[in-house]
Amino acid sequence: MYDYDAFDRAFLAERNAQFRQQVERRLDGSLTEEEFRPLRLMNGLYLQLHAYMLRVCIPYGTLNPQQMRQFAHIADTWDKGYGHFTTRQNIQFNWPKLKDVPDILDSLGEVGMHAIQTSGNTIRNTTADHFAGAAADEIEDPRPVAELIRQWSTDHPEFQFLPRKFKIAITGSPNDRAVTRAHDIGLRMVRRGAEAGFEVLVGGGLGRTPMLGVVIRDFLPKRDLLPYLEAIVSTYNVMGRRDNKYKARIKITVFENGIDRFREAVEARFVETRREFSGVDQQILKGIEAQFAPPAFRDAPTDAFDAALAADPAFRAWAGTSLAGHRAPGHAIVTVSLKAHGATPGDATSAQMRLLADLAERYGHNELRISHEQNVILPHVHKSDLPAIHAALAGAGLATANVGLISDIIACPGMDYCALATARSIPVAQAIATHFQAIGLEQEIGALKIKISGCINACGHHHVGHIGILGLDRAGVENYQITLGGDHTETAAIGERAGPGFAYDQVVPAIERLLRAYLANRKAPTETFIDAFRRLGPAPFKAALYPAEARDAA
Amino acid sequence: MSRQFTPKVVTANDLLEGDVIYLTADDRWTRAHHEAELIEDEAHAQLRLLFAAAQSDRVVGACLADARPGPNGPEPVHFREVFRARGPSNYPHGKQEVAHV
Numbered sequence: 001m002y003d004y005d006a007f008d009r010a011f012l013a014e015r016n017a018q019f020r021q022q023v024e025r026r027l028d029g030s031l032t033e034e035e036f037r038p039l040r041l042m043n044g045l046y047l048q049l050h051a052y053m054l055r056v057c058i059p060y061g062t063l064n065p066q067q068m069r070q071f072a073h074i075a076d077t078w079d080k081g082y083g084h085f086t087t088r089q090n091i092q093f094n095w096p097k098l099k100d101v102p103d104i105l106d107s108l109g110e111v112g113m114h115a116i117q118t119s120g121n122t123i124r125n126t127t128a129d130h131f132a133g134a135a136a137d138e139i140e141d142p143r144p145v146a147e148l149i150r151q152w153s154t155d156h157p158e159f160q161f162l163p164r165k166f167k168i169a170i171t172g173s174p175n176d177r178a179v180t181r182a183h184d185i186g187l188r189m190v191r192r193g194a195e196a197g198f199e200v201l202v203g204g205g206l207g208r209t210p211m212l213g214v215v216i217r218d219f220l221p222k223r224d225l226l227p228y229l230e231a232i233v234s235t236y237n238v239m240g241r242r243d244n245k246y247k248a249r250i251k252i253t254v255f256e257n258g259i260d261r262f263r264e265a266v267e268a269r270f271v272e273t274r275r276e277f278s279g280v281d282q283q284i285l286k287g288i289e290a291q292f293a294p295p296a297f298r299d300a301p302t303d304a305f306d307a308a309l310a311a312d313p314a315f316r317a318w319a320g321t322s323l324a325g326h327r328a329p330g331h332a333i334v335t336v337s338l339k340a341h342g343a344t345p346g347d348a349t350s351a352q353m354r355l356l357a358d359l360a361e362r363y364g365h366n367e368l369r370i371s372h373e374q375n376v377i378l379p380h381v382h383k384s385d386l387p388a389i390h391a392a393l394a395g396a397g398l399a400t401a402n403v404g405l406i407s408d409i410i411a412c413p414g415m416d417y418c419a420l421a422t423a424r425s426i427p428v429a430q431a432i433a434t435h436f437q438a439i440g441l442e443q444e445i446g447a448l449k450i451k452i453s454g455c456i457n458a459c460g461h462h463h464v465g466h467i468g469i470l471g472l473d474r475a476g477v478e479n480y481q482i483t484l485g486g487d488h489t490e491t492a493a494i495g496e497r498a499g500p501g502f503a504y505d506q507v508v509p510a511i512e513r514l515l516r517a518y519l520a521n522r523k524a525p526t527e528t529f530i531d532a533f534r535r536l537g538p539a540p541f542k543a544a545l546y547p548a549e550a551r552d553a554a
Numbered sequence: 555m556s557r558q559f560t561p562k563v564v565t566a567n568d569l570l571e572g573d574v575i576y577l578t579a580d581d582r583w584t585r586a587h588h589e590a591e592l593i594e595d596e597a598h599a600q601l602r603l604l605f606a607a608a609q610s611d612r613v614v615g616a617c618l619a620d621a622r623p624g625p626n627g628p629e630p631v632h633f634r635e636v637f638r639a640r641g642p643s644n645y646p647h648g649k650q651e652v653a654h655v
Contacts, residue, residue, distance in 0.1 A: 029610075033610055050573060
């Protein structure tokens with residue numbers, strides 16, 4: 001993992017000192033809210049529905065136990081004892097007081113963390129595959145490059161006032177777990193012969209105009225990454241629209257100009273930026289790469305794991321959903337579900353954070369990850385340690401065996417917290433999870449991605465859910481649109497709207513009708529919902545969602 | 555004929571805490587919706603909003619929200635205002651905390 005150097009620490013200390021003064025001046029009345037608002041947003045501080053909210057960046061979703069413990073400390077000292085992990089691999093504290101925020105930022109600074117560029121029209125946290133550095137299917141760990149991008153984009157003087165916010169995602173694996181096609185720039189590591197490089201995608205994004213990114217470069221040599229990114233972002237900075245907020249994202253720039261014209265402009269700018277990069281970025285990258293050297297994986301028998309699998313059905317169920325293939329023999333990647341049935345997706349208490357930190361320290365080579373699916377990952381675990389880890393997680397309410405199932409729902413904070421929301425998301429997720437557990441269909445339904453957003457901005461990724469749910473305000477009443485057939489992986493697809501929306505209390509019955517139709521129509525239990533949807537098309541699912549309309553048409 | 559004026563309350567967020575607050579008839583800020591002044595006259599509403607917005611060292615984002623009379627005082631009309639007046643639905647936090655009242 002990357003450790004802050006003296007430059008990073010000095011930069012952060014200075015920014016935090018500046019913000020402390022800005023808060024003081026707001027509190028003594030010398031700054032108006034209009035003057036203060038852009039300053040607090042630059043430091044990740046929002047004013048939400050019931051309170052301030054501080055969004056803290058977790059660079060590319062990687063953190064160490066000390067940092068996780070600091071989150072627990074912040075939650076206990078200045079918040080309400082919990083934190084909310086987001087779809088952008090960040091953490092949000094929902095209840096800080098304005099006067100405490102400078103202390104919180106100093107506290108984050110102690111462990112090399114901050115909230116800079118978690119808001120505003122800047123380059124946001126670069127998100128990455130949460131299995132990076134561990135996945136069996138990986139070409140290369142993308143995180144050193146993600147860290148290089150972090151250093152390049154943080155406080156980049158040219159990119160502090162872009163037309164709109166800008167999000168980059170990176171994966172080192174052909175199996176895309178970072179939703180790269182739904183980002184302003186998506187980077188996929190590829191090889192051409194022996195040479196490592198990137199396939200570069202541009203112009204993806206969800207929100208009110210969902211679009212999938214298109215390839216702007218099918219192979220970019222690794223050494224050209226920063227000059228090429230600089231060329232894309234500076235081209236967008238000039239060509240992007242500033243007259244209409246809803247047409248300001250790069251996806252619209254690419255769409256309106258066409259990829260060929262946009263590419264031409266980028267390539268022309270790249271000729272200049274390439275000259276300007278003297279190679280110092282490659283020296284810095286070498287230093288970063290050394291800090292991401294893989295841990296010393298141990299070679300040990302896995303008998304304890306095999307014995308627990310055979311003897312303990314609870315362990316077997318958990319292992320069946322929570323483990324992914326690791327590149328080192330005898331090891332596994334553990335996904336810890338933050339989706340206990342009825343719990344708020346992505347929330348962790350301070351006690352749970354401390355336990356996860358302890359487990360990472362004791363069994364996991366001091367590494368933790370946050371996934372965009374709002375779960376926590378222990379990326380490097382020897383299988384013989386899994387029974388002990390499972391027992392410890394179970395004691396803290398963290399051993400729910402539901403990763404990848406219907407209750408493993410992505411949900412944005414929605415109108416329970418967010419000032420932009422048009423309807424609630426969290427209670428819908430809670431109701432779906434508890435209902436399908438109660439009727440005993442969760443295992444039967446199997447692999448399924450439900451994603452819920454409480455407004456059209458789509459923080460809950462509803463467009464790329466197998467089943468997407470979008471909460472809207474229809475004439476002063478909460479109303480939920482359902483989309484079908486979305487896909488967040490390397491075969492990304494935007495789901496299509498099934499039909500008219502449903503009232504708040506009709507969402508769960510609608511989802512149940514939909515899934516009973518799936519169970520009735522699937523070829524075999526091995527055919528997942530999304531596979532059945534692709535084979536059958538939307539008709540049988542729409543008929544299940546809208547039985548009255550189907551009858552009328554008959 | 556002009557559209558009939560819907561009764562309003564003046565609401566904002568507290569600068570220090572961020573909590574939802576309402577302007578009372580006697581110029582205080584309260585955290586309880588039912589203690590707010592129910593404004594039934596459009597011109598008076600604009601004056602009260604100006605009075606609220608001028609207090610930028612205490613409140614953020616003062617605005618008018620639809621309300622209606624109830625047995626214990628004004629009640630919110632839109633569901634967003636219901637949630638603002640009550641707090642989140644997933645935890646008994648904010649205004650739902652006993653210690654906070």
